[in-house]
Every structure is written in structure tokens, then in C-alpha cells.
Amino acid sequence: MGTGGSATHADKHPNEPLGSWFLRSGWSKGELARQVNRRARQLGAHHVSTDTSRVRRWLDGEQPREPIPRILSELFSERFGCVVSIEDLGLRTPPPSPSASAVDLPWSGSRTSALLGEFSRSDLMLARRGFLGSSLTLAAGPALVEPLQRWLVPEPTTRPEEAPVPGRDGRRRATRLCEPELAELESATRMFRQWDAQCGGGLRRKAVVGQLHEVTDLLHEPHPSPVRHRLFAVAAELAQLAGWMSHDIGLQPIAQKYFVLALHAAKEAGDRPLGSAVLADMSRQMVHLGRPDDALELIHLAQYGSRDRATPRTQAMLYAMEARAHANMGSPGRCKRAVRMAEETFAEAAPGDGDPDWIRFFSEAELNGENAHSYRDLAYVAGRSPAYASLAEPLMERSVELFGQDDEHRRSYALNLIGMATVHLLKREPERTAALAGQAVPVARRMRSERVNTRLRKAVDHVAREYPGVVEVTEVTELLARELPGCAEVPRAV
Numbered sequence: 001m002g003t004g005g006s007a008t009h010a011d012k013h014p015n016e017p018l019g020s021w022f023l024r025s026g027w028s029k030g031e032l033a034r035q036v037n038r039r040a041r042q043l044g045a046h047h048v049s050t051d052t053s054r055v056r057r058w059l060d061g062e063q064p065r066e067p068i069p070r071i072l073s074e075l076f077s078e079r080f081g082c083v084v085s086i087e088d089l090g091l092r093t094p095p096p097s098p099s100a101s102a103v104d105l106p107w108s109g110s111r112t113s114a115l116l117g118e119f120s121r122s123d124l125m126l127a128r129r130g131f132l133g134s135s136l137t138l139a140a141g142p143a144l145v146e147p148l149q150r151w152l153v154p155e156p157t158t159r160p161e162e163a164p165v166p167g168r169d170g171r172r173r174a175t176r177l178c179e180p181e182l183a184e185l186e187s188a189t190r191m192f193r194q195w196d197a198q199c200g201g202g203l204r205r206k207a208v209v210g211q212l213h214e215v216t217d218l219l220h221e222p223h224p225s226p227v228r229h230r231l232f233a234v235a236a237e238l239a240q241l242a243g244w245m246s247h248d249i250g251l252q253p254i255a256q257k258y259f260v261l262a263l264h265a266a267k268e269a270g271d272r273p274l275g276s277a278v279l280a281d282m283s284r285q286m287v288h289l290g291r292p293d294d295a296l297e298l299i300h301l302a303q304y305g306s307r308d309r310a311t312p313r314t315q316a317m318l319y320a321m322e323a324r325a326h327a328n329m330g331s332p333g334r335c336k337r338a339v340r341m342a343e344e345t346f347a348e349a350a351p352g353d354g355d356p357d358w359i360r361f362f363s364e365a366e367l368n369g370e371n372a373h374s375y376r377d378l379a380y381v382a383g384r385s386p387a388y389a390s391l392a393e394p395l396m397e398r399s400v401e402l403f404g405q406d407d408e409h410r411r412s413y414a415l416n417l418i419g420m421a422t423v424h425l426l427k428r429e430p431e432r433t434a435a436l437a438g439q440a441v442p443v444a445r446r447m448r449s450e451r452v453n454t455r456l457r458k459a460v461d462h463v464a465r466e467y468p469g470v471v472e473v474t475e476v477t478e479l480l481a482r483e484l485p486g487c488a489e490v491p492r493a494v
Helices: 016-025 029-043 052-059 068-080 109-124 142-152 179-199 205-219 225-248 252-269 272-288 292-305 312-328 332-347 364-381 386-404 410-426 430-445 450-466 471-483
Strands: none
Touching: 016 052, 016 068, 029 052, 029 068, 109 205, 109 225, 109 252, 142 252, 142 272, 142 292, 179 205, 179 225, 179 410, 205 225, 225 252, 225 272, 225 450, 252 272, 272 292, 272 312, 292 312, 312 332, 312 364, 332 364, 364 386, 364 410, 386 410, 410 430, 410 450, 430 450, 430 471, 450 471
């Protein structure tokens, strides 16, 4: 056993939906098997060992056991840039457990700290206990947005203190954190954020989850209100970062759960701008999953909730994400307006605004990169429009130039190099596309980011399919295969 084998052998018929998605992907059976095994290892499901014959049996109608259906859903979703559900693949999904709801959670401080503790503990035990994501499903549409609207409900003016929840030893301690200890927790969170920007989400995700679990233990103890608020703010930032790192390595249901818990913790901290940043990350995730309508709803919720408290830099970030959603919905006028608002609002940002560390990433380089990606996305939605590609090019060039001088945000540098490569592919310039993809390879090799690897592989795959005879394209395909062998899976006929 342990191979992701069948749950049902009788009355099998060819799985036509899975076969259709598989043929359109361009993968071979061996390539799909290797990707399933690699993703399973990332998720801690080390018992999974798939091969070509197993893939053939799935196509013939065998129903694989968990976590295979969810892994296949994630892989095909990434391949096609849209949500491909388990049901779309003709596979069965298990009924969700009562604890599987990723979104509709109670808005109370004691429950938030308890859920943060439970979920981070489960995540830390993933490698020893199995596959955490098998009990989680991604929420979308009203099931995602409507529960989060309660973030806007104001807190009572006089809020009763909630009874502390017992710690892991069952006792209620009366510890008081001192100022240096609080400052050290906040400093550690900043350090984790820098590591993520430099190395990607895969290298230190468990360290962030471990730190989050320790902070939730502190939340179980009684504290004065100002200390409690600061602890919840730390928990919110760590949960947001754990969610972002999970998203970066392809753990989408887990990422969404952390984001939701981060939003709850930000509400307990009384930090509306931080909550808006969490919603912005959720919006980015929905764009990534091909749900721009949900992305726009989340951004509007973030903008409304933080309208009177966010600094110009935070507001500019939200406008940039609004533009990205409009672009992917095919709304050029609204996209251009949001881009203009992002630029104008960013110009108002000043050093004395009191920007928190979590928005420090939104620099001139990031602003240009986001707006360039909006125009690039708009070009694809508009049938590979050269006009929108031309709008993207100078912004992307500026972003690449600035990130090239930045030793901290290396993942952003890689993503924008790849973005620039896709802009030149839209402009039918395969040599330039290949050169930029080649520049991204050594940057990607030094970090652990499934998002970077997936985008790089897609860019090289596309240029190889469209310009197979160009020398530079052949060379970058070989470079990718040599330097990032797990990333270079050029599609071929099955």
C-alpha cells in the first residue's frame, strides 16, 4: 500500500474528465507521476509513491485515495491558471470534517488563540502524522467573502475580559511579559519576513509556524489589554506570514486557513490596516487561483475596512491589487484607474507616516512590478494585446532594475524577471524572452519557492512551444533542465 492506490476496483470506466485535462496539459504519464510524488513530499505525505502504471489506472477509472485527488487538483489548477476542482477531474472528494471549515470561524479572542494553537500544532506535526491538507478545502465565492465581512463589525465600547485558556500543561499562569520580551517577539517576526523575501517560503516556514505556536501559548495567559493587543498583532503577522509561505510553496488550503486566522487575530489586536494587508494576500491568492471576482471582493473589503486608518503606502498597495483583479476580469478602464490611483497615492507616502514593517516590502520596485503585471494580465485577457504589453514593458523594466539592486527581496526580483520575459513573449521576441528567463534561473536556484519555479517553467514551456527552432530558446530550456531539474518538465506528446 502507500501508493495512493484505489479505493474502488469494481465497475471501473475510463475517467473521461481526467483524461481530457491530462491530454490538454501536455504532460506524459511519467511527468505527472513525478510531480505528484514531489508535491506529496512537500506536504509531508511520504507514503505516496506514484508511477506511470498508477497514472494509467487513474485514467482507466481507478479512484485514488487522499491526498492524491487534492494534489491532482492543485497541479492542474497551476498548469491551466484556473481552479480545477477534484470534481472537475472526475474524482470523488471525502466529506469535510467539522473542523475543516477554513473561513466561517467564531470571532472571539479566546477561540482565535485556541484555533491558532490547534492549527499550528497540527501543521508542525504534519511530517510525523500525515497530510494536514487532506481535511481542508479551499473556500471561494460567497462562502469565502460573506463570513469575512464580520471583520467590519465594530467591537463593543466596553469589552469584558475573556477568561484565559489553559496552556498545554492545563494550568492558567499569571505571567506578565516585559517590554523587552515583547520587542524581541516583534523583532523575530521582522527577521522571519526578511528570510521569506530572500529565500522563499519553503526554507523557514516551519520555524514561523513554531514561533506562532509559542505566541499562542502566551495568549493563553492573562495580560493587560495593551500587551494582549500587541501579542495578537504578533500572532496576526506570524499567521499571515505562515499563510504567505504556504501559498508560495503551493499549499493553498493551508495558506487560506492561516490567512483567515490572521484576519481574526488582527481584529483582536484592533489593527485594521494589518487586517487589510491580510485580505490583500488573500486577494493575491485568488488571482493566482483564477478567481479575480473573489479577489476584487476581498480588496474592496480591505479598502473599506481600513479607509480611515491606512497609510498612503498601504492604500497604494490595495489600489495595485485592485488593478490586478480588474485586469484579470478583463476591465481595462477600471484597471487603468486603479493603476493611476496606486501611483498617485504612493507618491504621497513619506518617511514620517509611521508605516509598519509589514508594508515595507511595497517599494517603488514593487509598485512598478504590480502595475506591470496588471497590464501584462490585461494583455493576455484581451487576446495577447500588444498595446497592453507595451504599457507593461517600461514599468516592468523599472521594477527589474530596482529589484536588481536589492539584496533582500530576491524572490520579487525573480518573479519580475519572469514577468518581463512573458511581456517580451507577448511582443513576439523569443530571444529576449529566453535571455530574461535565463537570468531568473540562478536566482530561482538559490531559493525555495514553488511559485517562482512554476512561473519559470511555464514561461520556458510557452516560448519553447511557440519558437522551438530558436537557438536561445533551446539553450534556456537546457539550462532550466540542468540547473532546476525538478522545475524543467517541457511538455511533449503522450
